[in-house]
Amino acid sequence: MARISIDDDVRRNDAIEKASGLARYASDYFFPDMLYARMLRSKAPRGKIRKIQTPVLPYGYYFISAKDIPENGRNALHMISEDWRCFADGDVRYVGETIGLFVGPERSVLESLERNTYVEIEEEEPAISIDDAINVKGGPILEKDDVFCQLYCQKGRDMDEVFGEADKIIEETFETGFQEHVHLETNGAVITKEGEKYVLYISCQCPFYVRKSISIVIGAKDEDIVVRQSTTGGAFGGKEHFPDVLAGPLLVAEYVIGKPIKLIFDRREDMLYSVKRHPSKIWYKSAIKDGKLTGVKGKIYYNAGAYLSSSYVVLQRGVFHANGVYDIPSTYLEGFGMATNTFPSCAFRGFGAPQTLFAIEMHLTHIARRIGVDPVEFKRSMFLKKGSETVTNGHIVENVVLGSMLDDIATASDYWRKSREYGYGSGRGIGMSFYNHGGAFTGNGEQAIIKAHARLKKTGERVTIEVGSTEMGQGFQTTLRKIAAAVLEIPMENVDYPNPDTSVVPDSGPTAASRSTMIVGRLIERCAVEMKERWGEGDFSVEKEYEHPDGHPWDQSTFRGDAYLGYGWGACCVELEVDKRTNEVKVVGIWSSHDIGKAIDEKIVHGQINGGIIQSLGYASMEKMENKNGHFRQESMSDYVIPTSMDFPKQEYFLEDNPYEWGPFGAKGMGELVFNGADAAYVDALERALGVETFKIPLPSEDIEEALRKNGR
Amino acid sequence: MDAEIRFTLNGKSVIFIGNPLRRLVDVLREDFGMLGVKEGCGEGECGACSVIKDGKLVTSCIIPVGSVDGSEIMTIEGLREKEEGKCLIDAFADGGAVQCGFCIPGMVLASYVLLRSNPHPTEDEIRLAISGNICRCTGYDLIVESIMLAAKRGEELWTK
Numbered sequence: 001m002a003r004i005s006i007d008d009d010v011r012r013n014d015a016i017e018k019a020s021g022l023a024r025y026a027s028d029y030f031f032p033d034m035l036y037a038r039m040l041r042s043k044a045p046r047g048k049i050r051k052i053q054t055p056v057l058p059y060g061y062y063f064i065s066a067k068d069i070p071e072n073g074r075n076a077l078h079m080i081s082e083d084w085r086c087f088a089d090g091d092v093r094y095v096g097e098t099i100g101l102f103v104g105p106e107r108s109v110l111e112s113l114e115r116n117t118y119v120e121i122e123e124e125e126p127a128i129s130i131d132d133a134i135n136v137k138g139g140p141i142l143e144k145d146d147v148f149c150q151l152y153c154q155k156g157r158d159m160d161e162v163f164g165e166a167d168k169i170i171e172e173t174f175e176t177g178f179q180e181h182v183h184l185e186t187n188g189a190v191i192t193k194e195g196e197k198y199v200l201y202i203s204c205q206c207p208f209y210v211r212k213s214i215s216i217v218i219g220a221k222d223e224d225i226v227v228r229q230s231t232t233g234g235a236f237g238g239k240e241h242f243p244d245v246l247a248g249p250l251l252v253a254e255y256v257i258g259k260p261i262k263l264i265f266d267r268r269e270d271m272l273y274s275v276k277r278h279p280s281k282i283w284y285k286s287a288i289k290d291g292k293l294t295g296v297k298g299k300i301y302y303n304a305g306a307y308l309s310s311s312y313v314v315l316q317r318g319v320f321h322a323n324g325v326y327d328i329p330s331t332y333l334e335g336f337g338m339a340t341n342t343f344p345s346c347a348f349r350g351f352g353a354p355q356t357l358f359a360i361e362m363h364l365t366h367i368a369r370r371i372g373v374d375p376v377e378f379k380r381s382m383f384l385k386k387g388s389e390t391v392t393n394g395h396i397v398e399n400v401v402l403g404s405m406l407d408d409i410a411t412a413s414d415y416w417r418k419s420r421e422y423g424y425g426s427g428r429g430i431g432m433s434f435y436n437h438g439g440a441f442t443g444n445g446e447q448a449i450i451k452a453h454a455r456l457k458k459t460g461e462r463v464t465i466e467v468g469s470t471e472m473g474q475g476f477q478t479t480l481r482k483i484a485a486a487v488l489e490i491p492m493e494n495v496d497y498p499n500p501d502t503s504v505v506p507d508s509g510p511t512a513a514s515r516s517t518m519i520v521g522r523l524i525e526r527c528a529v530e531m532k533e534r535w536g537e538g539d540f541s542v543e544k545e546y547e548h549p550d551g552h553p554w555d556q557s558t559f560r561g562d563a564y565l566g567y568g569w570g571a572c573c574v575e576l577e578v579d580k581r582t583n584e585v586k587v588v589g590i591w592s593s594h595d596i597g598k599a600i601d602e603k604i605v606h607g608q609i610n611g612g613i614i615q616s617l618g619y620a621s622m623e624k625m626e627n628k629n630g631h632f633r634q635e636s637m638s639d640y641v642i643p644t645s646m647d648f649p650k651q652e653y654f655l656e657d658n659p660y661e662w663g664p665f666g667a668k669g670m671g672e673l674v675f676n677g678a679d680a681a682y683v684d685a686l687e688r689a690l691g692v693e694t695f696k697i698p699l700p701s702e703d704i705e706e707a708l709r710k711n712g713r
Numbered sequence: 714m715d716a717e718i719r720f721t722l723n724g725k726s727v728i729f730i731g732n733p734l735r736r737l738v739d740v741l742r743e744d745f746g747m748l749g750v751k752e753g754c755g756e757g758e759c760g761a762c763s764v765i766k767d768g769k770l771v772t773s774c775i776i777p778v779g780s781v782d783g784s785e786i787m788t789i790e791g792l793r794e795k796e797e798g799k800c801l802i803d804a805f806a807d808g809g810a811v812q813c814g815f816c817i818p819g820m821v822l823a824s825y826v827l828l829r830s831n832p833h834p835t836e837d838e839i840r841l842a843i844s845g846n847i848c849r850c851t852g853y854d855l856i857v858e859s860i861m862l863a864a865k866r867g868e869e870l871w872t873k
């Protein structure tokens with residue numbers, strides 16, 4: 001077995017096991033005497049619960065609800081704060097809110113119990129859309145209005161002056177829709193007891209989040225609960241906080257019943273009753289003077305749904321990315337997280353950044369067209385550089401190489417020629433977009449909130465990685481093993497990294513925010529450096545705590561300073577053709593370039609780029625999730641269509657080598673970055689092909705007709 | 714009413730006694746322990762539950778066990794023991810086709826059916842052959858390339 005170097009081509013450690021069908025996902029766990037659970041959920045978006053009448057329960061069946069929470073427990077899941085209830089009690093706030101859990105041996109019996117339960121709800125008028133929430137439809141959801149959270153940030157001069165001097169002012173409003181994660185493995189968990197401890201096998205991104213979130217429900221100590229991550233079949237943010245919503249009720253059931261209990265959502269439940277990407281409404285007003293953009297004012301609304309969960313943080317990221325990759329002299333950006341009676345919105349790859357990045361890209365594209373310059377030239381003239389001031393009055397600390405990234409994809413795609421030759425409305429179009437993604441937690445969150453730990457343990461010649469970070473398909477187990485093995489100069493096969501168990505590993509913070517490689521990877525790199533020096537000492541462990549790099553001032557109360565430790569950067573180009581009779585769109589080329597510092601493993605990165613871009617193109621084109629009166633209308637994979645192998649062509653990609661000082665081997669985060677921009681490139685190309693301006697995504701074929709009509713075509 | 718269903722599962726004769734309307738996916742997973750058969754949608758849309766029935770790829774979530782009486786069924790548990798299965802699994806691993814893995818057993822089975830009938834497929838033919846198998850992670854490119862790799866490496870395996 002050979003020692004490994006970081007640039008070697010390796011096999012993922014989990015590939016054979018998964019491809020052979022040997023990997024164990026949550027639904028693959030079985031225990032003797034195991035019971036099943038099924039949720040009873042609210043069918044109304046808002047109202048008072050007047051009565052819950054279950055059928056007579058057969059022997060061995062249970063109905064668990066808020067009344068089963070012990071006295072020293074609290075009916076709350078502690079996500080970022082304690083806001084989301086474990087069980088609805090007294091009232092319901094969205095369709096799908098958990099009212100109770102039926103538990104028993106036969107799934108068909110549970111189904112019929114659920115179907116035959118009568119829940120009387122005195123319905124109230126719900127607020128569903130962002131506009132409903134702005135208008136406080138049905139009366140305030142919160143104390144006085146429907147605003148969960150808000151913030152603003154300001155850069156440069158007084159906006160009235162800037163607009164006063166402008167020779168052109170352009171105002172536009174963009175909207176983006178819900179997006180469902182459709183991780184191919186639905187949400188699921190199994191709970192059991194080992195001695196006095198409650199043990200959860202759960203499909204999740206953040207085992208420590210689950211533990212903290214649910215322990216309060218039964219008034220247990222964190223250590224009384226052991227969370228073991230089961231192999232996770234995709235997550236994309238959908239398993240960041242949402243697993244708590246399964247785990248909380250399961251824990252109460254386990255507390256009462258004491259037998260192994262399994263709860264697996266079927267696809268319909270996962271579609272209708274799980275978190276989604278925040279829909280948004282984004283208004284920009286821009287000042288142009290002498291052909292230059294001098295100022296942008298923005299109002300950003302995100303539909304948070306009925307509970308806050310992670311929405312404030314999502315909104316912050318949305319606002320901090322609201323000027324894209326551009327240095328605009330004066331900006332004033334406000335963000336509002338709106339409470340509504342829809343299923344709560346939560347994390348989804350990009351975490352608030354995709355919405356504003358889409359909107360600013362399209363806005364600048366429209367401005368460029370109206371002042372008669374090529375959008376790509378217009379944008380290039382404003383690219384952020386090292387030292388540029390950000391919208392939060394911080395500074396870009398790294399070398400930004402967007403210019404050469406643009407050149408790479410422009411050459412590969414033959415952009416300049418095509419951009420000139422394909423006429424506006426000709427049925428053919430090519431579009432380009434630029435984007436970034438701030439790595440890791442906002443501001444000083446890594447230091448102030450998370451304080452990640454990571455540990456390496458040496459046993460003979462073998463080394464075990466002990467971290468709370470999870471593999472969910474993104475390749476982190478391989479990435480981290482490669483980092484450790486390369487530093488230690490040992491074969492990768494000698495490094496183990498089992499799925500985390502909260503009773504064994506230290507808390508490395510959530511597997512989210514594109515922080516794993518940059519933060520946890522760096523910690524493991526530091527552990528390995530020390531272990532290498534002490535290699536001869538026999539068996540021992542090295543544990544490290546996160547250290548914040550100097551020189552990143554941040555004030556979380558005013559949102560001023562360096563919002564992120566560094567950014568990943570991206571550029572994407574999409575070419576397409578539209579059949580003018582049917583409005584069918586055929587994408588014929590996809591090119592991208594990304595700067596992620598350094599790729600720890602190029603094949604893994606390649607897979608992330610491909611997957612992220614296709615998800616983004618799905619978001620822009622076909623993935624339409626509507627909500628009517630609080631009910632999602634798409635309930636299956638035939639209603640909510642995600643891309644198949646036939647929908648998009650093979651991609652061409654470029655990677656910049658631009659090592660980042662604080663990342664392991666120079667690497668930065670990238671899992672979310674690759675989602676952040678293909679949508680805007682697609683819509684840019686589509687607008688050129690159709691010869692119209694559009695203002696919302698998704699834009700499936702049936703909605704293109706409407707866009708054409710609005711433009712009088 | 715219970716029925717007696719006899720079929721071949723990965724080369725062995727088996728008998729199922731029970732409700733013939735139970736979904737094949739449940740019987741395979743829960744009665745025969747074939748946990749490599751995954752349920753992604755339960756409505757024939759995603760291909761995660763794919764198995765091979767008498768040489769054809771079928772989605773086991775929408776067929777009742779009663780309909781496989783007398784059939785030959787192969788799941789990933791059977792395919793992984795065959796040379797062709799090993800070749801495909803290795804190619805998927807080397808080609809970077811596997812991310813979360815939930816779609817992959819079904820993809821491997823779909824690839825097997827393709828290469829058996831078409832040992833030298835073009836990119837378009839591969840894309841068509843796996844179009845009933847949804848993958849949310851990979852964007853498909855590396856799956857397609859891995860199947861190409863298996864076709865190349867396996868050569869005589871696929872033409873024999």
Ligand code: FES
Nearest residue numbers: 753754755760774
């Ligand atoms: S689970 Fe059978 S096709 Fe999706």
Ligand code: FES
Nearest residue numbers: 813814848849850
């Ligand atoms: S690898 Fe995750 S769904 Fe295909």
